[in-house]
Amino acid sequence: MLMQQDLHLADRRNAILRLLRGSVVRRQEDLVGLLHQQGFDVTQSSVSRDMRELGVIKAQGRYLPPGAELSPVQGDFGAVARFVRAVLPSGPSITVVKTSAGAAGTVAAVLDKADWPEVVGTISGDDTIFIATQDQAAQQRLIIRLQSSFRIQAA
Amino acid sequence: MLMQQDLHLADRRNAILRLLRGSVVRRQEDLVGLLHQQGFDVTQSSVSRDMRELGVIKAQGRYLPPGAELSPVQGDFGAVARFVRAVLPSGPSITVVKTSAGAAGTVAAVLDKADWPEVVGTISGDDTIFIATQDQAAQQRLIIRLQSSFRIQAA
DNA sequence: GGTCTTGTTGCATAAGCATGCAAGGATAGT
DNA sequence: ACTATCCTTGCATGCTTATGCAACAAGACC
Structure with a gap:
């Protein structure tokens, strides 16, 4: 049950976490754009589902990877x-x-x-x-x- | 510039933080309902603005007060x-x-x-x-x- | 090679959230 | 008291996100 598709998925989710660490992502569509730049052909639907699976959090109008705390203070x-x-x-x-x-x-x-x-x-x-x-x-x-x-x- | 209305606002925002600590709030409308129960007559519009001002975060499908960490681990x-x-x-x-x-x-x-x-x-x-x-x-x-x-x- | 099962995807759309705007309350200064 | 100013609010609505559904891909089993 694990093949090209699934690798694609795992890769994409890793890419999402990387992107969330490195950029300010305010909308899921932003992420769709960034992912396209990296060769991932994906729609907002899947990004939404990825977000849920990854446990991404939204704070102060932007998405952050799980564990990243917004206020280091x-x-x-x-x-x-x-x-x-x-x-x-x-x-x-x-x-x-x-x-x-x-x-x-x-x-x-x-x-x-x-x-x-x-x-x-x-x-x-x-x-x-x-x-x-x-x-x-x-x-x-x-x-x-x-x-x-x-x-x-x-x- | 600070009077009943503003107290109302401050009280409401404190109430929101309290509610977020004590209940599982998945939608802003939920909060509207809970606030009504406590005598606050307010709409989703204001709750949305309150959320932004308070720095409330959304994670795992629910709203959490700022500072609450989801993964204590x-x-x-x-x-x-x-x-x-x-x-x-x-x-x-x-x-x-x-x-x-x-x-x-x-x-x-x-x-x-x-x-x-x-x-x-x-x-x-x-x-x-x-x-x-x-x-x-x-x-x-x-x-x-x-x-x-x-x-x-x-x- | 079929057929079944499991999982992922996009589409279309429903659900949920944010916001421009105008109204109204309150204060400060005149 | 009148006026100007500053905030807050709700409404209506546009924007963003979540999801039911059908299609499809891949492996398991016969």
């Missing part, structure tokens, strides 16, 4: 989450993160590294971080992200 | 990947994994822990693992998984 967040005590808005553009004593710097470093689009800048003291956002919309998104990242109970 | 695989030298089929149901000397046991332990559906059983020597699958289809899926998990170049 995620682990870091987990590591510092236990130091985070509260997330509070202060006015429309400043968000205050309270941490356990002495941990602010560490937590802030993780936040900086995350490089979130809504963050304009941060400064940190001993147990407090101020995060500046451009406006209230950004602040709102930020707060949601912080709560999610640190698994904080909503107010 | 991933770290383990990464740790032993460097010991894996080759993955080779042997007939239609046995797959042989070659590892560096002495590492077979360690790698096999990770594979066993992963508990993949296509694996019927494994035995390991010093630098070789035999993996039994039910049939060739399972073997094929297994090989793809192994190559993906261990980042092995396809033949």
